[in-house]
Amino acid sequence: MAVDLSTPLTWKSATGDAATMLDELQPNIVKAHVRDHLSVLFLGFGDAGEAKTFLKALAGLMKSAKKHLEEIEAFKTSQSGGTSYVGVGLTATGYGKLGIGTAPGDPSFQGGAKKAAGNLVDPPVESWDDAYQEPIDAVVLVGDASADATQAKRAEVLALLPGSVTVLGEETGSGLTNENGDGIEHFGYVDGRSQPLFLTEDVDTERDTTDGINEWDPSAPLSQVLVADSAAPDPNVHFGSYFVFRKLEQNVQLFKQAEQDLAARLGLKDEDAERAGAMLIGRFEDGTPLVVQSAAGSHHPVENDFSYDSDKLGQKCPFQAHIRKTNPRGSGGAEAPEAERLHLMARRGQTYGRRSDDPTAELPPAYRPTKDVGLLFMAFNSNLGNQFEFTQRLWANNPGFPITADGSKPGLDPVIGQGERPGSNYSRDWGRNNVQPIDAIPQAVTLKGGEYFFMPSLAFLRSL
Numbered sequence: 001m002a003v004d005l006s007t008p009l010t011w012k013s014a015t016g017d018a019a020t021m022l023d024e025l026q027p028n029i030v031k032a033h034v035r036d037h038l039s040v041l042f043l044g045f046g047d048a049g050e051a052k053t054f055l056k057a058l059a060g061l062m063k064s065a066k067k068h069l070e071e072i073e074a075f076k077t078s079q080s081g082g083t084s085y086v087g088v089g090l091t092a093t094g095y096g097k098l099g100i101g102t103a104p105g106d107p108s109f110q111g112g113a114k115k116a117a118g119n120l121v122d123p124p125v126e127s128w129d130d131a132y133q134e135p136i137d138a139v140v141l142v143g144d145a146s147a148d149a150t151q152a153k154r155a156e157v158l159a160l161l162p163g164s165v166t167v168l169g170e171e172t173g174s175g176l177t178n179e180n181g182d183g184i185e186h187f188g189y190v191d192g193r194s195q196p197l198f199l200t201e202d203v204d205t206e207r208d209t210t211d212g213i214n215e216w217d218p219s220a221p222l223s224q225v226l227v228a229d230s231a232a233p234d235p236n237v238h239f240g241s242y243f244v245f246r247k248l249e250q251n252v253q254l255f256k257q258a259e260q261d262l263a264a265r266l267g268l269k270d271e272d273a274e275r276a277g278a279m280l281i282g283r284f285e286d287g288t289p290l291v292v293q294s295a296a297g298s299h300h301p302v303e304n305d306f307s308y309d310s311d312k313l314g315q316k317c318p319f320q321a322h323i324r325k326t327n328p329r330g331s332g333g334a335e336a337p338e339a340e341r342l343h344l345m346a347r348r349g350q351t352y353g354r355r356s357d358d359p360t361a362e363l364p365p366a367y368r369p370t371k372d373v374g375l376l377f378m379a380f381n382s383n384l385g386n387q388f389e390f391t392q393r394l395w396a397n398n399p400g401f402p403i404t405a406d407g408s409k410p411g412l413d414p415v416i417g418q419g420e421r422p423g424s425n426y427s428r429d430w431g432r433n434n435v436q437p438i439d440a441i442p443q444a445v446t447l448k449g450g451e452y453f454f455m456p457s458l459a460f461l462r463s464l
């Protein structure tokens with residue numbers, strides 16, 4: 001039976017083509033892989049034959065999605081450690097250099113990230129870090145829970161490189177956590193929490209058992225992340241996924257100052273001042289959704305079962321808050337909720353850069369870094385134009401989204417919006433009708449480079 005892409009997959013009982021699909025799929029796509037320590041290697045190909053031999057050998061260091069899921073189960077029952085994650089993606093130029101004419105056809109992928117930059121209002125390519133200005137042919141990701149394991153596996157990858165494959169650049173990710181042990185990004189907020197879930201086992205674990213009411217359905221069909229691997233021996237069972245990589249530098253000082261300024265403008269003091277930052281993100285630092293309660297401190301694990309139904313006027317969570325912009329949960333007003341869900345992508349980011357301050361400590365903004373730290377934004381898509389690009393261009397960068405009842409414009413996403421920033425409305429009291437217009441929040445996130453890749457099936461790599 002053909003792989004049913006129209007629903008999430010029950011992996012434990014998968015048989016036939018679905019089982020083959022999982023055996024030949026890279027890990028980290030249908031479910032996130034541990035990558036607290038991460039090395040991202042950008043490669044350029046010279047000789048096609050040598051590049052193929054390298055990719056084929058690299059497949060020997062990789063495990064399948066199926067193996068990854070089995071390792072997670074084994075860890076649950078016996079605490080046995082898993083193996084490192086090795087992932088590989090190719091750009092359209094990479095396929096070209098290998099002489100493969102059947103590369104996946106997504107137009108954004110074919111054009112590459114440099115071509116897309118104008119539409120996304122990205123900073124000019126000439127301002128990107130050097131490594132991203134050249135044509136990139138491939139990316140290799142190596143990740144694990146420990147730095148030692150990651151380094152050891154990275155060394156194995158590098159040992160396979162023939163002379164004609166060059167390392168154009170490398171990024172090193174390392175996770176940050178808060179006092180609850182949850183992963184945070186550099187502004188100090190829990191990140192990576194809300195995800196489309198492609199496995200029914202994961203959807204079942206998320207089901208709300210406290211009140212029995214599910215306000216947000218995190219499930220997504222496989223078609224939202226998997227793409228038939230057109231260059232593989234059998235695209236009916238061999239799948240891959242489009243992978244967006246963006247190096248986003250964070251000026252933490254600027255953002256933390258903007259939080260304080262917003263609190264001062266709205267007269268929010270003491271404990272209530274935390275709400276200023278929460279209004280930019282849509283969650284408090286500990287992950288508590290702002291639409292659910294007016295102060296931090298929700299139960300653990302971090303809540304994700306909420307919608308904006310109780311906040312149609314944006315008086316609890318501003319319309320422009322990062323998570324309301326990037327997932328309006330059916331409330332965007334521009335499309336039917338089912339169509340709106342299709343823009344969600346599987347985020348697999350990791351923070352980069354060392355800092356001398358403690359990101360979780362209460363410190364004045366002046367103690368915070370202004371550069372060299374940020375997010376290696378990574379996400380899997382089945383359609384770049386309708387997922388990553390749609391989110392950045394038509395939601396985050398669009399002052400008129402979401403559509404509001406009174407016709408007022410929310411402004412840009414204060415975190416990732418790119419382009420001219422008008423002012424926005426922010427509510428002085430949570431849930432009350434006293435929104436106040438505030439000058440634009442300064443842009444504290446800057447793109448330093450990026451690329452689009454396709455992460456092919458293992459069968460494709462072995463066939464080279």
Ligand code: HEM
Nearest residue numbers: 185189190191192193194248323326327375391392416445
């Ligand atoms: C440095 C840049 C960024 C920072 C600091 C950041 C931060 C965050 C934080 C703190 C959350 C809340 C935690 C969660 O729900 O997982 C979040 C969620 C999210 N972010 Fe970002 N993010 C960044 C870049 C991006 C980009 C480039 C996109 C896409 C274009 C994006 C899309 C999303 C989405 C879709 C969610 C989940 C919303 C939901 O389902 O409720 N983020 N981000």
